[in-house]
Amino acid sequence: MTNAVTGAETSNVQIVSEDDVVRVQDLKLNFYTALGVVRALNGVSFNIPRGKVLGVVGESGCGKSQTGLSIMQLTTGRIEGGSILFREFNTGEAIDITRLEKNGPEMRHIRGNNISMIFQEPMTSLNPCYTVGNQIEEAILLHQTQDKAEARKRAVDILQKVGMPNPERIADSYPHQLSGGMRQRAMIAMALSCTPTLLIADEPTTALDVTTEAQILDLMRDLQNEIGTSIMFITHNMGVVAQMCDEVAVMYLGRIIERATIDDIFYDPKHPYTISLLRSIPRLGVARGEKLESIKGTVPDPYSTVTGCPFHPRCPAAIPGLCDAVMPDETFVAGSRTHTVRCHLYT
Amino acid sequence: MxxxxxxxxxxxxxxxxxxxxxxxxxxxxxxxxxxxxxxxxxxxxxxxxxxxxxxxxxxxxxxxxxxxxxxxxxxxxxLQGDFGTSFETDQTVAERIYNRLGISVSLSLTALLFTWLVSIPIGVYSATHRYSWPDYIITFVQFLGLSIPGFLLALILLITASRLWDQPIGGLFSPQYADAPWSVAKLMDFLGHVWIAIVVLAVGATAGLTRVMRANLLDVLNMQYIQTARAKGLQEATVIWKHAVRNAIHPLVMSLGTLLPALIVGETLIAIILSLPTIGPLYLDALRSQDMYLAGTILVMLSALLLIGNLIADLLLAWVDPRVRLE
Structure with a gap:
């Protein structure tokens, strides 16, 4: 069953698991704009094991959303290199998504059926002109059954599952009649209606208030345990990561600069960027008057290319002559087979 | 409701x-x-x-x-259905108006239908193929359509039609069919005359609405729910026509209310040039000679059309978009 994917090239730092549902290798994505080329992803590699939650964190513009959209082939940029191997775990069949035609039948069969996605803005991610039920049924009718009554029944069932009171009535409601939290529940229902192998959640709780956020995260965790879907959880909120994820990939300027299990990221972060990111979270119990640390400088202009390590202009530990000239390789942290870092301090 | x-x-x-x-x-x-x-x-x-x-x-x-x-x-x-007698000709007002009003309304409705049938697909194409050669050509033709005055276009088409296809000029029928009973030949003759009027009437509105449709659809295509629809695995055609167009069509629906009377009034000049027996020239005459009953009746009829058009537009909009439905 695993043989299908062994043909892919694997670098020495690939954390190979027999159980991966997605294995992204050296993914490169460019945007060609009137102002020049934006290199959004510069060789992103990661994998998501079956039934696990991978958190992808980073600042705005680091390419985390584009990574998710690339897996769906919904990005408006052009994939210039690398591969995205996707394995449907019921059939064990592995497909390189980058080789599929963008809007071809195979890609459309995967979208919404094997891989589904939920977005940041629950207020605008449902079509205002159709009922919630209609929009969920649309996905079910497309992928699962031709029977309209059956699709309706399944839609109501899944709405019940995501904790909607009176799912029948919700199914007949229009999005504008629901609150933000309810809409996000409806989106989750839609995304899970075809029991996908992978769910890509692009900042699903960023636009919600804290109480609703906690409810939605609980719900996602519960459903994930129940259905066994793997989740790629894109966020910039380390608190959410701590609550949701099994593994974490930290991104900076279109590269993953550190990958580790959730415990290693929080208790033993290696990359200076990860360390700064964790220090810039306000905490309870820290002495008053103490200044909250921030990462100095700003993310470089997207049209420019930075030589060497992309983080060196902002890095407190940059080594002159090395960090600004040579791009560090991704290497295992000594003594670990799950923790990798892309930094000269650890080579 | x-x-x-x-x-x-x-x-x-x-x-x-x-x-x-x-x-x-x-x-x-x-x-x-x-x-x-x-x-x-x-x-x-x-x-x-x-x-x-x-x-x-x-x-x-x-x-x-x-x-x-x-x-x-x-x-x-x-209020009892008697609009009085026209001072000018001693015919009843109803007699003078009804035939012409019928022609005006049907001409305008046809022009409206034409406007929609042309501007929606072209606007959609233009938006989904933005900055391509066809889009540039469409845009160019649109600006041409917006900037050529109707009467000039009417003259150009009349001359072209008569020079190139030897078509008789003006009116709704050739003389030999004018009093003849309806037949296939008469229908063909009628269509041969009427297309110029419809095109001239529709061209300005079509150009404008195509532009509106394009701009609106471009906005809608950037909405999150379009991404959601694509993420479901829907075909691009379904994404566009089911999810995007329905959200972009509001201004076209609303234009129905104002377009109908605007077309009827706007055709006056064109009707004079093409010598069409419509309401516009009659209204102008009635106003000039202060034929009170006639002018007043036409005015009320046009206002009624405007109000009915607006009512239809509101009902259509409520059907298209659930957010404007009244509870």
């Missing part, structure tokens, strides 16, 4: 009464009356009109009454 429609209809009746009153008042504001025009015409024909005859005519037409008396005479009978 029925409640909503009933309320709107009651409002419409009140509005129509106000419009007719104000309209009637404005029409009689200029000095002189229909009678002066008549007397002048009779004198020009060489008749020597005795003062007693003039006085008799004045009483008969009631031109010396204050305008609110004239208004009351007209409106009270109009």
């Amino acid at each position: 029925l409640n909503f429609i009933a309320r709107r209809v009651v409002n419409m009746i009140f509005l129509l009464i106000i419009v007719s009153f104000v309209g009637f008042w404005i029409i009689q504001l200029p000095p002189g009356s229909i009678l002066d025009t008549q007397i002048q015409r009779l004198r020009a024909q060489g008749g020597n009109l005795p003062e007693s005859l003039i006085q008799a005519l004045r009483t008969r037409y009631g031109v010396d009454d204050p305008f609110y008396v004239q208004y009351w005479k007209w409106i009270s009978r109009s």
